[in-house]
Amino acid sequence: PAGRAPARTATEAVALGLGYQRIRAVTEALCAPLSPEDAAAQSMPDASPAKWHLAHTSWFFETMVLSRRPGYRAFDRRYLDLFNSYYQRLGKPFERAARGLLTRPSLREVMQYRAQVDRAMLDVLSGPLSASLRALVELGLHHEQQHQELILTDIKHLLSRNPLLPAYGRIAAPGAALAAAPLRWLRGGGEVACGHEGEGFAFDNEQPRHVVLLAPYEIASRAVTNREYRGFIEDEGYRRPELWLSDGWATVQRHRWRRPLYWSRDLRSEFTLAGPQPLQPDGIACHLSYYEADAFARWSGARLPSEQEWEALAAEPAPAPQDAPPRLHPGLSDGAWYGGAWAWTCSAYSAYPGYRPAPGAVGEYNGKFMCNQLVLRGGSCATPPSHWRRSYRNFFPPEARWQFSGLRLARDIR
Amino acid sequence: PAGRAPARTATEAVALGLGYQRIRAVTEALCAPLSPEDAAAQSMPDASPAKWHLAHTSWFFETMVLSRRPGYRAFDRRYLDLFNSYYQRLGKPFERAARGLLTRPSLREVMQYRAQVDRAMLDVLSGPLSASLRALVELGLHHEQQHQELILTDIKHLLSRNPLLPAYGRIAAPGAALAAAPLRWLRGGGEVACGHEGEGFAFDNEQPRHVVLLAPYEIASRAVTNREYRGFIEDEGYRRPELWLSDGWATVQRHRWRRPLYWSRDLRSEFTLAGPQPLQPDGIACHLSYYEADAFARWSGARLPSEQEWEALAAEPAPAPQDAPPRLHPGLSDGAWYGGAWAWTCSAYSAYPGYRPAPGAVGEYNGKFMCNQLVLRGGSCATPPSHWRRSYRNFFPPEARWQFSGLRLARDIR
Amino acid sequence: PAGRAPARTATEAVALGLGYQRIRAVTEALCAPLSPEDAAAQSMPDASPAKWHLAHTSWFFETMVLSRRPGYRAFDRRYLDLFNSYYQRLGKPFERAARGLLTRPSLREVMQYRAQVDRAMLDVLSGPLSASLRALVELGLHHEQQHQELILTDIKHLLSRNPLLPAYGRIAAPGAALAAAPLRWLRGGGEVACGHEGEGFAFDNEQPRHVVLLAPYEIASRAVTNREYRGFIEDEGYRRPELWLSDGWATVQRHRWRRPLYWSRDLRSEFTLAGPQPLQPDGIACHLSYYEADAFARWSGARLPSEQEWEALAAEPAPAPQDAPPRLHPGLSDGAWYGGAWAWTCSAYSAYPGYRPAPGAVGEYNGKFMCNQLVLRGGSCATPPSHWRRSYRNFFPPEARWQFSGLRLARDIR
Amino acid sequence: PAGRAPARTATEAVALGLGYQRIRAVTEALCAPLSPEDAAAQSMPDASPAKWHLAHTSWFFETMVLSRRPGYRAFDRRYLDLFNSYYQRLGKPFERAARGLLTRPSLREVMQYRAQVDRAMLDVLSGPLSASLRALVELGLHHEQQHQELILTDIKHLLSRNPLLPAYGRIAAPGAALAAAPLRWLRGGGEVACGHEGEGFAFDNEQPRHVVLLAPYEIASRAVTNREYRGFIEDEGYRRPELWLSDGWATVQRHRWRRPLYWSRDLRSEFTLAGPQPLQPDGIACHLSYYEADAFARWSGARLPSEQEWEALAAEPAPAPQDAPPRLHPGLSDGAWYGGAWAWTCSAYSAYPGYRPAPGAVGEYNGKFMCNQLVLRGGSCATPPSHWRRSYRNFFPPEARWQFSGLRLARDIR
């Protein structure tokens, strides 16, 4: 699950407690604009209500950390199953597709649950901490940040299904720089090391670090833009089977896809967390499935990069405070590797050579999903900036479109 | 659309206005125990959120009455589709199964919507009223009462899906009379008149009154009890295909039915609007599908009555104030024809001879559902007592179980 | 199940044996044009392979008659489940939707099975016969005739799914009379007796005979024609929800129905048992679901007759030899009550007052299907003419279209 | 698509023609035991009727080779869509799941179709052949061999669905060697070259050859046996979610998997192409999904090898005549890399670095399936021996079980 836990000073204890509080506070701040109804509804089986995210992230700390402490009393023993997402070793998770039926506990009760967990956690964090416990806390905080992103993508999906097209909030107006960065090609290849290294936190699936051989390739200096993607549509991209993977074409037919998830029929506007907005031609093309990203790349005479190709050339993100807010909209395609849209890669999500899931329930965190999914790299406008990481491996099934997912092109060099 | 509209006095105007207010108030009172989350969730496509019921019943008055008045301005024009249930002639009804996604408008906004509609309606009601308009208002009020019952059955279903099994409220404790009425058989047959007659309100589907010939039959003096139904279960009723209609047996297999909808596995308790409660042996067996009612009757060596057989022998209900509250639980099987559970009949829901649906959109109210449904008679513990009527025809598909539906046995006399 | 069995002469024994042979021979003659492949395929769960029909009709005699005779040895004990259609009391019927997977037994083996059953049956028929046994044999022969019709409708459906649009065989060329009969209205009403009466055979569901009261009505003197139905289509009948039952409209949307099952897109030809043929404007409109029949009637300002209304005015069919062949195509709308298309009625299929299913397995023949189906009356171009009967009740679910089903209009007289 | 086409001698022309005839003859020989009904039925959407395979493999030559020759006249132009599997660029493939409805053309007509194609092809092969044409012919022959394997797996599935459990034919009795080979571990790692190299035929997906870096690992010297797999079942393997991938566990629940596809409930026998046979404890475990192979490996404390790990240590198969017959049953686990069961690898099926699909319709052969599938290596008892190849990449979705698919274990060396 996590990095080594070195000997620990009082400063570190304070830092850990502060970090815990900051990250937990972000979750609540993200839910602040939501009514109790907004926070309780589930728009599809893949998405979860915000209230459920608020509870589940607390359940994680309660189950993994607090429940092993002598004397801790669960807030409500029935929550142990109710807010278990998928940990088969920890009981019987409540049916995923029915999370929207949990009108009780109320939002207020869930906030009380959070408060009890926070009090108990801060108490734990102020005392001596074993390396493994510390690792679990760190894991819990990164877990919380993952759910912060899901709160945003899930609420965006929910609001988009409402004919009133309500806004979650305001998003920063596009700045002066109205043009995408010019497209250049960055070159790579040869022996490169991949995976996490060093002191900082990483998930188990980013490890062990290992060397791979890459054939000469180049990767675009920026993400595909709305203008470029619109060219694909206008060239009948959604009508030409030869551009698509077989499963992708079947999906296009089944769901009658004709444009990215949130685009309007006239291709002029898109639904955003600020409600419907004009589509920025130089903005990052987003809410694409893997199938669409792959078809677009083929249409472009290019391909998607592998995750190793991406990692080898991507910049390391700048450090950010734990409570740095996401900007909620991908913005212009300016070449940044983080903060716009996740980049689909052509790599199936699988174990690195020598990968071992953590022992115990935490071992279900990542490993059991290594099938039928593809890796996305980078970090989106909904990802907490302090959560960005070059070795980070996000993953979703190829038909998923409700995440902030786009692409960068790649090509072989011959 | 029905009942004649005689010349009208000031007293009548006041009475109409008061009736309107009383009935509208009941709807809101029934929703009072619900949190905004409870009121917004939808537990299955057949059920609707309470908030939706609150809005839709207002939509009915706004669309059918107010929008035809010069100068009326819609509260929000988008509601015209959003809260249209199924009137194809009035626009594009919002997708039924997605009503739970309407976290906006909020409960508060819906209550404001109700308030505007109420103000405008009271204004209308205080002025001169054409017969047809008066008929529409009356229809709207009976419509409102139908939705009052659905609010209760839908919220019961929603709460039953929550592992916390929360209560909607308290229900009256069973009184001193702890035993069911003794079972007697009431005899009928011959030429009988069926359908609505006279001044009072009735839906179009209860008309025209007409004569039918009934072979000699008898009908039980009271509803089937939990104890009796339990006998069916313990005699392996759910395992014996010869007791079931073919479609019923397929349904039992598909859904693995083994007991009534809300009974516990051990047959000792049931989920009620007051949460889990011990099962009263002499209580009215309830939440049965038509298939279960039919199989139970066959197992009993009896059959279900036709709707005409029921109507010919049932008592007329006592008059009740418009705001008389439902008692929320079917109670003891004491022989009453109303206020316990709806009684399944063996009659397919179809048009009476000479039936004509009303012209215009209101014509979609009843007629277009005359297929694949069966008639239920009486009125349940969730039906407003002032809504009970001997000629009333309720109808549901044979697999529906979430209504308060039970049965009375009938037999041929040879 | 069947009429009384009077004392029996040698002539009767011979007649019974001959009748048995004639009817069994028709089944085989109907299958003669089919290749082994044609006879084995199943085009949808509702249809069955011809080979299965050949075997199942033999199974009926083997199970109901032969297996109860001392000394009879089953052809293959495994057939008892394999060719059981739906008799739960007689074992575990093989999965209906998988009948097309039974490539074994081969067609040749099934014909051998038929031969053994025939030999044993003729032996039985030549000896003394109890009334109940005689009734079972008669039931088995009428059962065989029902399956003769299904062989034709099922093979028509199968061939229609083949892009090569192959023909089953030739059909008689339309005769000189190229025009439909003129449309008149036949009047009825009052007290009429319904249901089977007298010596001849009838199914249990046609009994007991009973009196019903009919309001004054009139019924068209002939079936709706293709020309008339085409008028409905050209008047946008399939696009106007107000013409449809609610479930019908949903079905139209779900399956994108735009015309009768076998009509070509340009409304000029139809698929028949003789392959694609020009659509005869004066031919009987056919292969309509109940929903379409009902919508057409509404569009016409009329309605469907009840089954009692139909029976009260229909002529009794002329007697026909047991091996009179069906003509395979509905032909001109000439006013005949039989031999064109079955007529949908608005009557839900249910028990006549006092109805009792036969005891034992035969009791599953009709009674358990009395739900979710509608009655059709008359007899089609695929029904053996000796099988026609005025009191006959055919029944199918409202969405069924692969039978030869059309309609006659009816109207109230006010 | 294929290797280079060097200058060509008369001997080569003869050899090519003979090879063509031999391979085509095998297809027909494999279908010889089938009745027309057996050859026409389709047991599930993933499988195809044998008759369809016979036609489709001819369609391949007709479409790819013959139809481009001046003067060639199609056997039946309608076959161009009818027997197109999935080539979107070549028309509108007939609906895959409906192949079992094609009772026409008859088996005899399909054999005539084959005969015409064969005559025309032999004519082509006796003349001068461009390199690209020769490559297409070679591709068509390997394509034919792929379908030979599918004929066997598809017919096995069909027969297994028949309660009579009929046999396709006899299989060789297990020889004297009744024990599996002892289990040893073969070691590998480091820089290895992967993919096809040299003159012989290979599919485009086996190319280009490229170097990969492998961490030290070991792979089992033989396939997992029935006895070993039975240990997994008896240790409750199908009941323990911690052993399964998340999607695998969901699949186990959905389909109630409790044992390999063709095993009997008592784990003592299995359905084979020779009908039900006792399960050989030392036989190769077979008809496993990827999910089962993966779960078994995890239970064993091991893992599945990657396709590169397999290729690096596998032996090259011995050359075999083009018409060498498959042995139809996997047999003892004797260490052979080919001829038993395909070995699941943990490698998602994707493009090798620098992969380019062939231009034109043939480009749809492999590339568009590179998503949601996993690679299997080796070759099974149903694979034509002359079709085995070390660089061969077979691929199926993780839930597929009807192929002869098993596994070899692998482990990291630390």
Ligand SMILES: [Fe+3]
């Ligand atoms: Fe989580």
Ligand SMILES: [Fe+3]
């Ligand atoms: Fe309503």
Ligand SMILES: [Fe+3]
């Ligand atoms: Fe039958």
Ligand SMILES: [Fe+3]
């Ligand atoms: Fe193929």
